[in-house]
Amino acid sequence: MKSVAPFSPILTSKIEKFQSFAKPTSLGTVKFSSRLILAPMAGICNLPYRLLMQDLGAGGTVSELISCHGINYGNQRTLEMLKIDPLEKTAGIQLFGEEAESMARAAEVAESYGPKFLDINMGCPVNKVVTKGGGSALMREVKNLAPLFEKMRSKLKIPLSIKIRTGWDANSLNAGEILKIAHESGIEWVAIHGRTRTQQYTGTANWDFIESLNEIKSLPLIGNGDLHHPFGVSERLQKTQCNALMLARGALRNPFIFLESLDSGYASQKRSVFNGNDYWEVIQRLHVYITETFHDERASLVQLRKLIVWFAAGFPHAAAFRSQIFTCPHLEDTMKLTEDYFLSLGESQKFINYDEVFMSSGHG
Numbered sequence: 001m002k003s004v005a006p007f008s009p010i011l012t013s014k015i016e017k018f019q020s021f022a023k024p025t026s027l028g029t030v031k032f033s034s035r036l037i038l039a040p041m042a043g044i045c046n047l048p049y050r051l052l053m054q055d056l057g058a059g060g061t062v063s064e065l066i067s068c069h070g071i072n073y074g075n076q077r078t079l080e081m082l083k084i085d086p087l088e089k090t091a092g093i094q095l096f097g098e099e100a101e102s103m104a105r106a107a108e109v110a111e112s113y114g115p116k117f118l119d120i121n122m123g124c125p126v127n128k129v130v131t132k133g134g135g136s137a138l139m140r141e142v143k144n145l146a147p148l149f150e151k152m153r154s155k156l157k158i159p160l161s162i163k164i165r166t167g168w169d170a171n172s173l174n175a176g177e178i179l180k181i182a183h184e185s186g187i188e189w190v191a192i193h194g195r196t197r198t199q200q201y202t203g204t205a206n207w208d209f210i211e212s213l214n215e216i217k218s219l220p221l222i223g224n225g226d227l228h229h230p231f232g233v234s235e236r237l238q239k240t241q242c243n244a245l246m247l248a249r250g251a252l253r254n255p256f257i258f259l260e261s262l263d264s265g266y267a268s269q270k271r272s273v274f275n276g277n278d279y280w281e282v283i284q285r286l287h288v289y290i291t292e293t294f295h296d297e298r299a300s301l302v303q304l305r306k307l308i309v310w311f312a313a314g315f316p317h318a319a320a321f322r323s324q325i326f327t328c329p330h331l332e333d334t335m336k337l338t339e340d341y342f343l344s345l346g347e348s349q350k351f352i353n354y355d356e357v358f359m360s361s362g363h364g
């Protein structure tokens with residue numbers, strides 16, 4: 001990635017003020033610049049988005065889930081997804097698959113792309129993945145886990161982590177058992193989304209269960225689920241026994257969530273200091289990251305457009321802006337519309353209805 005223009009002095013000073021509250025942490029041997037980490041999201045956590053979230057305070061990032069089979073077949077599109085930029089400080093690659101030999105082979109390839117760690121997806125609830133035995137189905141075959149972890153570890157120099165759910169269903173909450181196996185098999189840390197596979201994205205994340213694992217854990221634990229606004233994240237950050245927290249959907253509508261959650265006094269005000277100008281600066285940087293990565297107008301447009309629309313959510317006239325953007329076929333025209341929209345917002349605040357369901361499907 002070529003170096004990008006710095007943010008304006010105004011935005012830079014806002015960012016630096018929040019970052020002064022960040023507490024760096026280590027999970028096993030991996031260093032994170034804050035305890036708030038970007039969770040993996042399919043179709044979203046690619047290189048440009050990870051870089052942007054790092055610039056906006058994410059203490060570390062994880063790629064979207066990447067198929068071991070795609071890697072082992074040498075599929076070009078899959079291999080592209082493995083790329084890590086030299087500017088990325090603490091980025092990991094998440095793999096999904098179901099069988100030890102092929103996952104270990106893919107892990108070796110993934111490691112050669114330079115991530116700081118590899119992560120195994122053990123939470124994906126999607127049928128296509130689960131019926132083959134991958135994602136959250138791995139949590140059902142507990143006896144296969146130690147051989148899987150050990151096989152992968154034997155091929156790697158970098159740490160290996162796992163991301164799980166609480167269990168398959170309410171009658172099999174076996175995350176505690178998996179933590180124990182993970183510890184004994186050399187896994188560096190465990191991230192847990194506080195829902196079962198059966199729940200998919202319904203109901204609420206079971207934070208009592210997550211916190212109870214801290215009583216028995218023998219390795220670092222990252223808690224995840226429903227941390228969608230700075231106030232909620234900041235509250236959880238203060239009271240959790242987890243070593244770190246992971247944020248996914250919250251970062252889509254509020255790219256400043258990692259920063260805003262760091263200062264508990266600020267987060268409780270529920271007003272944002274980030275205005276339309278700041279969003280426009282962030283989008284311009286994202287535009288550079290995306291066009292440098294994809295080198296193709298259509299692919300860049302698709303990537304950029306969905307993020308712009310999420311970033312606009314909750315601002316005045318966002319629905320009309322969204323319709324305009326989705327009927328605009330060219331990247332440069334899209335950027336012009338975006339500039340006009342965000343610069344017209346002045347000091348307008350965003351109002352997001354957090355009680356409304358937002359993105360109720362995903363791969364973990």
Ligand SMILES: Cc1cc2nc3c(=O)[nH]c(=O)nc-3n(C[C@H](O)[C@H](O)[C@H](O)COP(=O)(O)O)c2cc1C
Binds near residue numbers: 121
């Ligand atoms: C669109 C989308 C894609 C996701 N993709 C992945 C993925 O590739 N790997 C993974 O482990 N989890 C994935 N997840 C799950 C998130 O990492 C996270 O566990 C879940 O969304 C709960 O956190 P949240 O409430 O902060 O969103 C995805 C979630 C969403 C919404």
